[in-house]
Amino acid sequence: xxxxxxxxxxxxxxxxxxxxxxxxxxxxxxxxxxxxxxxxxxxxxxxxxxxxxxxxxxxxxxxxxxxxxxxxxxxxxxxxxxxxxxxxxxxxxxxxxxxxxxxxxxxxxxxxxxxxxxxxxxxxxxxxxxxxxxxxxxxxxxxxxxxxxxxxxxxxxxxxxxxxxxxxxxxxxxxxxxxxxxxxxxxxxxxxxxxxxxxxxxxxxxxxxxxxxxxxxxxxxxxxxxxxxxxxxxxxxxxxxxxxxxxxxxxxxxxxxxxxxxxxxxxxxxxxxxxxxxxxxxxxxxxxxxxxxxxxxxxxxxxxxxxxxxxxxxxxxxxxxxxxxxxxxxxxxxxxxxxxxxxxxxxxxxxxxxxxxxxxxxxxxxxxxxxxxxxxxxxxxxxxxxxxxxxxxxxxxxxxxxxxxxxxxxxxxx
Numbered sequence: 001x002x003x004x005x006x007x008x009x010x011x012x013x014x015x016x017x018x019x020x021x022x023x024x025x026x027x028x029x030x031x032x033x034x035x036x037x038x039x040x041x042x043x044x045x046x047x048x049x050x051x052x053x054x055x056x057x058x059x060x061x062x063x064x065x066x067x068x069x070x071x072x073x074x075x076x077x078x079x080x081x082x083x084x085x086x087x088x089x090x091x092x093x094x095x096x097x098x099x100x101x102x103x104x105x106x107x108x109x110x111x112x113x114x115x116x117x118x119x120x121x122x123x124x125x126x127x128x129x130x131x132x133x134x135x136x137x138x139x140x141x142x143x144x145x146x147x148x149x150x151x152x153x154x155x156x157x158x159x160x161x162x163x164x165x166x167x168x169x170x171x172x173x174x175x176x177x178x179x180x181x182x183x184x185x186x187x188x189x190x191x192x193x194x195x196x197x198x199x200x201x202x203x204x205x206x207x208x209x210x211x212x213x214x215x216x217x218x219x220x221x222x223x224x225x226x227x228x229x230x231x232x233x234x235x236x237x238x239x240x241x242x243x244x245x246x247x248x249x250x251x252x253x254x255x256x257x258x259x260x261x262x263x264x265x266x267x268x269x270x271x272x273x274x275x276x277x278x279x280x281x282x283x284x285x286x287x288x289x290x291x292x293x294x295x296x297x298x299x300x301x302x303x304x305x306x307x308x309x310x311x312x313x314x315x316x317x318x319x320x321x322x323x324x325x326x327x328x329x330x331x332x333x334x335x336x337x338x339x340x341x342x343x344x345x346x347x348x349x350x351x352x353x354x355x356x357x358x359x360x361x362x363x364x365x366x367x368x369x370x371x372x373x374x375x376x377x378x379x380x381x382x383x384x385x386x387x388x389x390x391x392x393x394x395x396x397x398x399x400x401x402x403x404x405x406x407x408x409x410x411x412x413x414x
């Protein structure tokens with residue numbers, strides 16, 4: 001079959017399914033994205049470049065839509081070139097968040113589209129206004145609603161949608177859910193797995209060393225920011241480190257902002273370091289920035305307590321991978337996390353915005369090895385039952401077969 005994938009940051013959410021599809025030599029995979037250094041052997045990449053333009057000339061609430069429509073036009077030009085070269089996709093798969101798929105029915109009207117619906121924005125009941133430290137005003141609500149413009153245009157295509165969790169699915173209005181199905185995302189259980197021997201030897205990350213008898217607390221995010229509870233994690237450090245002299249902490253994440261607002265000056269890391277200056281032993285805390293995947297994997301395999309904090313928002317892949325590695329995960333007690341963690345069975349839940357309670361929950365695990373063993377076993381067991389990547393890929397393939405027609409012969413390669 002001929003597959004056309006789209007995601008502005010190749011390969012996005014599609015790494016595992018693309019790798020799987022490439023295992024069949026009868027499949028051709030074409031991927032449209034902006035240029036980047038990522039590579040997957042066998043993928044035919046087609047890049048587009050966003051033109052520069054004056055964003056200040058666009059009404060602020062319409063900027064996401066304006067950029068999405070410009071992106072849709074660039075992608076449509078790429079698609080027209082592919083069509084002129086003889087390429088016709090059997091199915092189009094992509095992320096709706098940036099508008100890339102909006103014009104493709106005009107290029108290939110017969111090709112079904114399976115679009116990724118990641119998040120439906122609302123000014124109430126989810127991430128917006130969740131944290132009283134960052135209050136919102138009524139004037140911001142119109143901006144939040146406007147962020148759904150591309151979502152709504154994508155739904156107007158009347159095609160097929162997917163989303164990875166029940167919580168994300170239920171964020172969409174009831175009328176929209178008829179177009180969306182839940183296709184869960186998992187972890188590669190043969191890669192993300194417990195490694196007990198890692199705990200029996202010195203763990204080193206640069207010049208930072210954790211001895212086998214020491215306790216390692218980990219926190220991993222793409223970027224260190226309030227949406228993922230970085231300010232709460234930092235405020236737990238003084239109490240946590242004073243409670244036990246054998247604890248060391250590694251906080252992984254970059255200094256950019258993925259979600260929410262930037263601080264008034266500098267980065268959120270710098271902001272929190274200023275707030276907490278002199279209040280904890282910095283020699284026992286490492287912030288290495290972003291790390292390679294194998295380092296991340298080794299880190300969470302060694303972890304004695306892994307912290308996953310978030311507003312009510314899209315859950316991260318790292319949560320799934322930590323559970324698969326048999327981590328003791330202490331997660332924010334919000335709906336998207338509770339979909340993965342049952343308190344006391346395969347992890348612990350803690351109030352998302354309470355540093356004191358977070359510290360208490362971490363100490364529970366560090367001081368009760370029987371509890372820690374039970375939670376580690378429960379995490380891995382949950383992953384084996386619910387997060388097996390092989391099962392999720394099979395469900396993805398079944399969806400593709402349904403949308404394309406299971407008896408439809410694969411077209412010859414262009």
